[in-house]
Amino acid sequence: GENVEQHPSTLSVQEGDSAVIKCTYSDSASNYFPWYKQELGKRPQLIIDIRSNVGEKKDQRIAVTLNKTAKHFSLHITETQPEDSAVYFCAASTITGGGNKLTFGTGTQLKVEL
Amino acid sequence: DGGITQSPKYLFRKEGQNVTLSCEQNLNHDAMYWYRQDPGQGLRLIYYSQIVNDFQKGDIAEGYSVSREKKESFPLTVTSAQKNPTAFYLCASSLQLAPQHFGDGTRLSIL
Numbered sequence: 001g002e003n004v005e006q007h008p009s010t011l012s013v014q015e016g017d018s019a020v021i022k023c024t025y026s027d028s029a030s031n032y033f034p035w036y037k038q039e040l041g042k043r044p045q046l047i048i049d050i051r052s053n054v055g056e057k058k059d060q061r062i063a064v065t066l067n068k069t070a071k072h073f074s075l076h077i078t079e080t081q082p083e084d085s086a087v088y089f090c091a092a093s094t095i096t097g098g099g100n101k102l103t104f105g106t107g108t109q110l111k112v113e114l
Numbered sequence: 115d116g117g118i119t120q121s122p123k124y125l126f127r128k129e130g131q132n133v134t135l136s137c138e139q140n141l142n143h144d145a146m147y148w149y150r151q152d153p154g155q156g157l158r159l160i161y162y163s164q165i166v167n168d169f170q171k172g173d174i175a176e177g178y179s180v181s182r183e184k185k186e187s188f189p190l191t192v193t194s195a196q197k198n199p200t201a202f203y204l205c206a207s208s209l210q211l212a213p214q215h216f217g218d219g220t221r222l223s224i225l
Contacts, residue, residue: 001173006156034213043204043216046156089156100145101172102214104156 001077002027004092006105013080014030014113021108023090026073032100033066033073038087038107048075080112117141120205120217126225127192127199135190135220137205144210147190150174151202151219160203163188192222200224 003026013019025033031052038046050057050064050073057064061080066073073092077084087107093100125212137146145164149157149212159172177196182188188207192199202221206214 019203021171043218046213046215049213100208100211100214101162102157103173104158106156107154 002103004105006091006104010109015077019077021075025092029094032093035075085112117215125222130194132193137185137188139207143207145208147206148190149204
């Protein structure tokens, strides 16, 4: 089955700096890569996703890049703000007609310091 | 997401007891999923269902059971066979070929 590794497990940045979180996956058939943000005690919320036919996707301060050959994808957050502090999870799946079975990374605790 | 409702928010289980966690969605999503989250860890898939009356085991199905009798409902039973049930349980749903969206979760503890 799919295996997703995520690094680093904790990341501390100064407000206004950029943050980068990296994930690797094992199954070359995976074609869908979402990123979720989870605040303490809350539900994970989808912040951005990318499909395998695209190399990069941007949404304001957030971007995701995908390297299919190397089987890795990364989340980039620019101009970080204190409200970006949370745990971020990457995931990978093969989307089929009936849904998608996600395999998650172990999470990155991002702390944005004033 | 407002369309996925999990209940109860907190649940306590006595030894030897089965407990059932509720998940209801009004988004008309075909697929529904149950995940378990332990402190400091990622989400692990317990069961998923792509269509009514059908479901498949995820990565950690032992000690759990589910049913999918209605499109909008996907209850999870934590049986007494699950020896370490203390965790945060998250239900999600999705349309075909679409992202998963999560409910607010149920926190299960052992008395």
